[in-house]
Amino acid sequence: MTAATLTGKDLAAAIRAETAARAAEGPRPRLAVVVATADEASLWYVRSIAKAATGAGIACDLVDLGPEAAPAHVGETLERLSGDPSVHGVLLQTPLPAGASAQELAGAIDPAKDVDGANPLSLGRLAAGLPAFAPATAAAVMALLDHHGVELAGRRAVVVGRSTVVGKPLAHLLLDRDATVTVCHSRTRDLASVTSQADVLVAAAGRAGLIGAAHVAPGAVVIDVGTNPTPDGGLTGDVDAGAVRDVAGGLSPVPGGVGPVTTALLLRHTLEAARRA
Ligand SMILES: NC(=O)c1ccc[n+]([C@@H]2O[C@H](COP(=O)([O-])OP(=O)(O)OC[C@H]3O[C@@H](n4cnc5c(N)ncnc54)[C@H](OP(=O)(O)O)[C@@H]3O)[C@@H](O)[C@H]2O)c1
Structure with a gap:
């Protein structure tokens, strides 16, 4: 037997096209990505998200706090973005500086903006069968x-x-x-x-x-x-x-x-x- 190749490229293209068409109806969605690392693979991934977002008509702000950011500063930034009505999605990129817990910090992301299901509340709602963004x-x-x-x-x-x-x-x-x-x-x-x-x-x-x-x-x-x-x-x-x-x-x-x-x-x-x- 030779396995069928279950590619994701065509599906991804269809999702991006549908998202772009709906985004074009306005108002323009905005995603904020919080980064606090010098990890090259992680930064590459974040740049690829930003490029894909722009291509789909979604504004993407890279909020780079630097690899030395204090955990409290990361948390405050997530809270500020959660409270900003011009931002619709908030993403916390890992890895984080030493001593920072992604799970603890993601609790500061408003579940309504938690587009990568990182807040433990989102996982809890998912487990309970309630509407939530899944990772x-x-x-x-x-x-x-x-x-x-x-x-x-x-x-x-x-x-x-x-x-x-x-x-x-x-x-x-x-x-x-x-x-x-x-x-x-x-x-x-x-x-x-x-x-x-x-x-x-x-x-x-x-x-x-x-x-x-x-x-x-x-x-x-x-x-x-x-x-x-x-x-x-x-x-x-x-x-x-x-x-x-x-x-x-x-x-x-x-x-x-x-x-x-x-x-x-x-x-x-x-x-x-x-x-x-
Ligand atoms: N394609 C994507 O979009 C995407 C996105 C996210 C992650 N990933 C990739 O997915 C993989 C998993 O990511 P993650 O963040 O979930 O990793 P993670 O936090 O390191 O978790 C890995 C899990 O695998 C288990 N595990 C490790 N070695 C094992 C073994 N020999 N046998 C059985 N189980 C083993 C670990 O068990 P314990 O709990 O016992 O330690 C742990 O539960 C990584 O390669 C990551 O890069 C891909």
């Missing part, structure tokens, strides 16, 4: 599954990773769609025995090549969230694509799978926040 990456996995017509109700979904930005919110979103959900982590014993039960397997561990052929049931759908830097400056996923492609029914590529959909959904969330304001 864009978790939402992107769901959008990618829907786009490729993957059935979820009654099926076994296994998520590898339990972070508050990806694994946990994704588990709630899958549960909400009536999948039978298992969440694995670094203390899971015999990972392959669990993941090979999955109809839908999502790898979000940040470990290059963690998921091999033995981890995947024949015909399963595999979504690779991992983005691990390679020595040549590229990106590779958590899935050993060369091996898994021969077993899985579908596999999302890295790059070109979850990543572009994540950025597109951040823009859609910002538009939705603006229209509700």
Whole structure:
């Protein structure tokens, strides 16, 4: 078997185009991205968000506090932006300066503007089945599954990773769609025995090549969230694509799978926040 490639590029382009068309009806949505790092990969990502936002008719302010910013200053900035009626979406980029907790600080983001679902209140609402912005990456996995017509109700979904930005919110979103959900982590014993039960397997561990052929049931759908830097400056996923492609029914590529959909959904969330304001 050769797995179908579950690309995210066409879906991302469609979301961006739809968002741009709605944004053009005005008033113009505005996203503020708070940055307090010198991490080059993170700054590259932020610039790519800004470029995509501009392309979709969304204003994007980069609020760069510098890598030495005091946690209190980051928190005050998030509060100020949350209270600014001209700003519709607020994003806190990680990593943060030493001693700053992203989860603690994200509590300062107004949930109505929390377009990347970072405030713990947003995760709580999601867990309770109440309307909230889901973290864009978790939402992107769901959008990618829907786009490729993957059935979820009654099926076994296994998520590898339990972070508050990806694994946990994704588990709630899958549960909400009536999948039978298992969440694995670094203390899971015999990972392959669990993941090979999955109809839908999502790898979000940040470990290059963690998921091999033995981890995947024949015909399963595999979504690779991992983005691990390679020595040549590229990106590779958590899935050993060369091996898994021969077993899985579908596999999302890295790059070109979850990543572009994540950025597109951040823009859609910002538009939705603006229209509700
Ligand atoms: N494409 C995108 O848009 C996008 C967005 C966000 C993140 N990502 C990528 O997604 C990956 C995960 O991100 P994250 O922020 O969730 O990472 P994270 O906070 O480091 O969490 C990683 C999770 O994976 C688990 N894990 C680590 N090694 C494992 C192993 N050997 N076996 C089983 N589980 C293991 C950890 O378990 P413990 O809890 O036990 O430590 C943890 O729950 C990263 O590669 C990140 O770059 C991609």
